[in-house]
Amino acid sequence: MHFATTLRNHFWRNVVRDAQKLVGCNEPYSSLQSLLNSDVASVALRVRKLLGTRHPLPETVKYFLRNGHDLLQTFSAVILLLSDASMAAKLPVAQDTSSSARILQSQRNIAEICEIIYAANFIHMSMMDCKDYNANSEKELLSLGNRMTVLGGDYLLATACVALANIGKPSVIASISKAISDMSTAAILRERFLRFAGVDSNSQLVRDTNLWHEQATLSIANLLAQCSMACADLVSASTDIQQSCFRYSKYTALLIALRLSVQRKHSGFSNVIRCIPSLTVDSSEIEKLFSEYSREALEALECFPLCDSVNSLRNFISSLNTMTNAEIIAA
Numbered sequence: 261m262h263f264a265t266t267l268r269n270h271f272w273r274n275v276v277r278d279a280q281k282l283v284g285c286n287e288p289y290s291s292l293q294s295l296l297n298s299d300v301a302s303v304a305l306r307v308r309k310l311l312g313t314r315h316p317l318p319e320t321v322k323y324f325l326r327n328g329h330d331l332l333q334t335f336s337a338v339i340l341l342l343s344d345a346s347m348a349a350k351l352p353v354a355q356d357t358s359s360s361a362r363i364l365q366s367q368r369n370i371a372e373i374c375e376i377i378y379a380a381n382f383i384h385m386s387m388m389d390c391k392d393y394n395a396n397s398e399k400e401l402l403s404l405g406n407r408m409t410v411l412g413g414d415y416l417l418a419t420a421c422v423a424l425a426n427i428g429k430p431s432v433i434a435s436i437s438k439a440i441s442d443m444s445t446a447a448i449l450r451e452r453f454l455r456f457a458g459v460d461s462n463s464q465l466v467r468d469t470n471l472w473h474e475q476a477t478l479s480i481a482n483l484l485a486q487c488s489m490a491c492a493d494l495v496s497a498s499t500d501i502q503q504s505c506f507r508y509s510k511y512t513a514l515l516i517a518l519r520l521s522v523q524r525k526h527s528g529f530s531n532v533i534r535c536i537p538s539l540t541v542d543s544s545e546i547e548k549l550f551s552e553y554s555r556e557a558l559e560a561l562e563c564f565p566l567c568d569s570v571n572s573l574r575n576f577i578s579s580l581n582t583m584t585n586a587e588i589i590a591a
Contacts, residue, residue: 275579276334279572283340283363306408313398315405317386317412331516332378336371338512338576339488342505343367344569345561346492349501366427367491373420373436374487380416381443381479383409432490439486446478450537469549472521472539473514480536481513500563508560508573511553515580518549554581 310318340363347362386409390402417440424433466472488509492502521539539546557577564570 275572275575276337279337279341279576280333282568282572283337283344306404310401310405310408313401313405315386315388315402317383317405317409320383320386332375334516335374335378335484335487335513338484338509338573339371339374339491340367341569341573342488342508343491343495345564345567345573346497346501346505347495348567348569349564350495350497364494366494369423369427370432370436370487370491370494373423374483376416376420376423377436377440377443378480378483380413380420381483382413383416384413384447427494429494431493435486435490435493439483442478442482446475449478450475466537467540469539469541469545472537473549475537476514476517476521477510480517481510484513485510504560504563508557511557511560512576512580515550515553515557515577518546518553519580522546550581 307318307321343363387406388402390399390406424436427433466475485506489502489506492505497505517536518539520536554577558574561570561573
């Protein structure tokens with residue numbers, strides 16, 4: 261199953277589309293696609309060598325080149341909606357001013373930076389252990405795949421860091437740098453701890469809700485949360501508003517990750533969601549987490565004045581909760 265496939269759920273796609281129209285990002289961001297398409301001929305030639313091997317990089321590249329924006333557009337929409345809500349909390353909202361007009365270019369840049377950082381981490385997750393392969397020819401190809409994985413992810417990450425430095429505000433740089441650090445921490449902890457607490461090293465099934473929560477927070481939720489808080493920081497929003505942006509984004513991302521985890525159990529393994537282990541617990545525990553994450557996200561919106569962006573942010577949570585058995589985010 262792929263992220264793009266699930267996000268095609270009609271109801272969810274309408275929610276995301278309405279949010280994009282509100283903040284003026286109807287079309288997909290072009291930066292990531294442009295980066296992935298640069299020198300595509302030489303990259304494709306090398307990736308073709310991995311076809312027929314067990315290396316996951318070809319699947320990852322195919323995903324991003326064809327339909328990799330679905331989840332990223334959702335994240336970007338959340339960041340820009342919170343940017344507008346932060347401005348509305350700081351200044352009176354003029355009736356003749358659209359939400360998109362209130363969003364700074366630097367805030368849009370952060371939304372793109374979020375996309376690129378996530379893509380870099382996603383590609384890095386295509387690394388695989390070659391020590392169990394005895395055939396020299398296959399091991400050589402898998403080693404080539406690992407080198408391409410490292411270089412590709414590092415290139416995207418370096419591009420994001422340059423764009424982040426160009427924003428020029430130290431507190432913003434520190435916030436998003438913390439998210440990158442958290443992703444690295446998640447990878448280290450995954451290797452160290454996932455073999456314990458009832459985890460199958462191949463299927464990545466987690467039977468400990470605390471461990472799953474920690475992994476999902478570090479690997480995906482904190483990126484969206486830190487980027488959203490940074491956008492509020494750019495307009496010198498109050499500390500309460502910045503923390504509310506962080507809280508809403510964190511728990512919205514956890515809701516999405518939980519939905520992905522539940523769907524993954526019924527769809528088989530896919531490399532595209534390797535960074536989010538599957539949570540295997542009783543359905544009552546799953547429902548408890550859904551309720552907790554939804555409540556936290558909605559409570560975070562209480563400090564914002566009522567506006568179209570806040571209503572759209574509420575719709576995100578509502579849509580995640582009303583489709584209990586529906587696929588909403590694909591892998």
